[in-house]
Each structure stands twice: as C-alpha cells, then as structure tokens.
Amino acid sequence: MTDTTLTTPIVINPVTRIEGHAKITIHLDEAGDVDCARFHVVEFRGFEKFCEGRYFAELPEITSRICGICPVSHILASAKACDTIIGAELSDTARLLRELMHMGQLAQSHALSFFHLSSPDMLLGFDSDPALRNIMGVIAKHPEIARKGIRLRKFGQEVIRHVGGRRIHAESAVPGGMNHALTEDARKELLAGLPEAMETTKFAQDLLNRYLDENKEETSEFASFKTNYLALVQPDGSLEHYHGRLRFVDSEGKVITDQIRCEDYLEFIGEASEDWSYLKFPYMKNLGYPKGMYRVGPLARLNAINKIPTPRANEAFREWRQRSSGTQSSSFHYHAARLIEIVYALERIQAILDNPKVTSLDVCRPGRVKNQEGIGCIEAPRGTLFHNYWVDEQGRVEKVNLIVATGNNNMAMNEAVTRVARRYVKPDKLEEGMLNRVEAAIRCYDPCLSCSTHAIGRMPMKLELIAPGGEIIDSLVRDNT
C-alpha cells in the first residue's frame, strides 16, 4: 500500500545566499527513501554566442561583465587566453601585477563567503530560526565579527582597485600585460593594510577550528563523499592559482594525471548535458560520465597539492591535513580551505609588494595575432576556470568555450545535496533544519550561477520533494528578493 503522504510533492525553492537562479528536487524511491537529489539551474543566456564576431582583444573587458561576483577571475583568464593568441611573453612586472590582483580577488571573495554567507551556520547553529540565521543575526550577537569581515573584504577590494583601476571590476589586464602600473603610494598603502587583514584571518581560523572541534562528527561527515579533484599546481606540486599545470588526484590524494598543459584540457575533460539543468556537467573523460566526477575550488586545491609555498599558509595546511588525517572529503571543509587560502593570498600580496619590480613601468608588450586559438586557465576563488577562444587571422572571434568553477563542481553539488538529503530528509515532510542543511551543502561550494549560466539576477531557491511517480509531495520556498 502506498503511503498517501508520498503522493503529494515536496519543493525547496530558494537556496539562499548563492548567486543566480536554481531549484533543488529530492526524489524518493518506492520505499520512501531518498533516491537522489538534483540541483537544477533553470536559466540560461548564451554568453559564448554573444562573444562571436568580436575582436579578441575586447574579450577581457567583455567577459569580465559576465557577472559581478568574480570579474577579476574572468578578466585574468581571458587576458591569458589573449596572450596566447598574440604569442606574448609577459614582463615580470605584468606577471606580478596580475597575480597581485588575483590574490586580492581571492581574499575578498573568500572573506564574503566565510564571514557573511557561511558564518551564520557556525555562529548561530543549523537549527536556529532561519529568520535570524543570517548576517543580521550575526550582527545582533557578534557585531565585531561582521565588521572584521567587511574590513577584510574591503582590503582585498583595495588591492583590486589599486591594480585593476576599479574596486570590483578590474579593467587593467589586457593582451600582453597590464594597461597601467602600480604607484609607490598605492604599494605603501596596501602594505599598511596587511597586518590587520592577517590578524582577522587568524581570528576566523580560530573561530572555525573551535567549531570543527566542537562539531567533529557533523563537520567531518557533512556532505562527505569520495571524488577526484582537479587543480592547477606548480611543477613540484605546490599550490598555484595563476600559472602552473593541471593535476587530477583521486579521493585519497593520489595523483592520477599530473602536469597537464592547460591547452590540453579538452583531452581530459568532457561536458555532459542533462535535460533538467542548463548548467553542463564536466567530467573526467578517462572515467566517463557520470563516473568521472571531480571537484574544484579551495577544498580540491588543498586535496591536490603537496604543500603551500608560503610559510604561514603551509603551516595551517599541515595542521589541517593532520586534523583530517590526509585529504578531506567533507564539503564543510571548503570553509577551512578558504581561510587557509586567504592566509596564502595575504602572504603572496606581501611578497609581491616587497618585490622592487612591482612598480616598474614595463607592464605591457602588445602584439598581433600569431595563433588562432588561445586558452587561459586559472584557479578562480571557486575553482578552475577555462577560457578558450578560436579566432580568424584578423583576430575576429569564431568560437568561445568557457568552463567555470561552478560548472566543474556541478556533479559534486548534486552529490552533496543527495548525501545531505539522504541523511536529513524525512519522506513525509520537509523541516527547517533539513532545509538549512541542504542550503548549507550548496553554500560550501559558494556557487556563482550568474557566472556559470551567465544568467541575470538573484537566485531564489525552490526545493521539491518528488514521489516515484513524479508528483510533488512537499515544497519549500525561500524567496528573499
């Protein structure tokens, strides 16, 4: 006999605090248990098509308009692709300035993710009232933490402003280098801001480590599942965000394929489609779809590397590895990885600003079209980002392929939601604590759907519980627009 409660649907609509527009459906099997969950991206506006016919040198500026969350990442990946097209060898100063801007982006993006999007879960608890479990709730109980988060984010934005010309929307990376130099005054101003930024990051690490210690079981098992991981690494396997080559490791951190040239990415990564989402599903070609699931982003980077080439971040990395007894598969540890990466970003900012070449005027070496294909790959805050352009002899864009971090994590986000749903969803009704955890699983990946689908607007989230016959049993909607 069929339980009548299973014949009515469950829908969770807004997964809050992530960008874009999406829906989660939780599908039950005949026994009433969770069979799978799906993270649907329901809006698409073709950005790649829009780029076709444009002059390639316009693309850094154009692609930086894809979304307002990670424009620096797009402009850098795009500029790298354009460098290849003109066969440019960048000056040392241009390399330093691009990395400086990249580190500013990493710090400010991770700061927002941790302090303002995810800290409410930790500071106020998963089961607290959702009306209070947000940044306003944090402000009410811990205003100094919210202020610290804002100051850290602002520091990262100031790095971008001084190097990139604008606080969020950098405009200075161009084919062949940068279009303006860093002034000595700006260098000094940024150096002066570093100690406070580092202190705030240490504060956040202590906060998170306390939470990890007090909630060992939940944080180690939260949306935990085995996957492969993808990241850029240096030749010795160290953490790398801008240069380097690609490395795939398995769930235990064992290297599968190493030092893959970025221009060969299509030999290793395929993109599958599903009729229920506009976001594609990248996978490892050697394993096929869907077996070839991999993760990218802060957690993947720390699972893929051997070490971090800056002392404080490397110390934090070693402690984290000890705490995890090796690689960490819990999605919750994306938060810990972000904080370690902020430490790394701040140390790199310090080192770059201490380099006398950083204020040199030798910032750009322009050129003409030499190659008709260009690939730019970087580690954006959310993970590996590919820009691939094909141009004609005059430099007119014939085709564009972008694989963004949120796309790379698409299969993993579906798996994360499935794991959480299996543990917390009851087949007859959706409860707040469960919804909070489903949302938190998605937030671990800090997805940027306006970027991955190139969609416009905010992201209300809808959660539906679906019976085997397809009927919606229950639904939850959090629409804060």
Added chain:
Amino acid sequence: MPGESPHILVIGYGNPGRGDDAAGWLVAEAIERQWGNAVEVQTLHQLDVVIAEQLSDFDLVVFVDAEITDAPNGRSLARISPSDELQDVTHTITPQSVLGLGRSLYNVEPEAYLTGVYGHRFDFGAEITKETARDIKRAVSEINRLIESKRLASTPL
C-alpha cells in the same frame, strides 16, 4: 554642518553589458559630468556589504538601478529607510539592507534615496531601449534637483 557642502554619494549599479541594465551606470555618469568632484559617484556591478562602511562619510546617498517594472516611467526618486529585515545575503544586497548594515554596525544613517529606471531588455550586448533612455533623463533630472536642493539648504544666507 551649516555652510559646509553636503557630502553626497551617488551609486549606479547594474551590468553595463546587458542592455537596459546599464541604466544605473549611465545615470551615475551623467551626474558625475554635471557635478564633478562635488559629488562622489560610484558605478558597481552590484551592491556590496563594504558600502555600509563608507556611509559614515556621506550626508546623502542616492542609489540608482534598472528595474523590471510595468511602469514605463520608472520609479521616481523616493526616500528609503534602513532595513533590519534582511533575510539573507546572497552575493548581492539591497540598498535598504546596505543602510541597515550601516546603522547596525557603524551607527550611521545618512539620508538615502532610490530610483528605479524602467528597463525591459537585458540581453548581453543589447542596446539601451528608447523607453529606458527616456527614463534615464527623468532619473538624472530628479537627482540633479535633489542635489541642488541639498546644496542650497546648506548655503549660508
């Protein structure tokens, strides 16, 4: 303070690469051309929590955004208040919530206004529609009048 020009911030936000979504930027840039250094103008892809920290530097803040609305004349400049009813922060935030953060975290509450410019075409690379171009003029005119009145009010007799 009497006799001192008010510190005014105009923030135009939206995606300038997406048709009518450029309206906020175009209005802000028109204000910058009109007032130069007398007014601080910022153009942003979207609002950010960091703005809350800047509010203490200003007496008057004007937010300008494109808005999908049935009203072809957009939404006239209107006074807005801080909101503590923020349900969640996504990667973006509303003007009222920015003001709410300013009040809660920094104890500042500048006079603030919002205008929504009529927009209905948001495709990548689309031109600004005639209707939006017309409503941009309305928004610029309203903001200019507001700035003039505030500056006049601060001028000693």
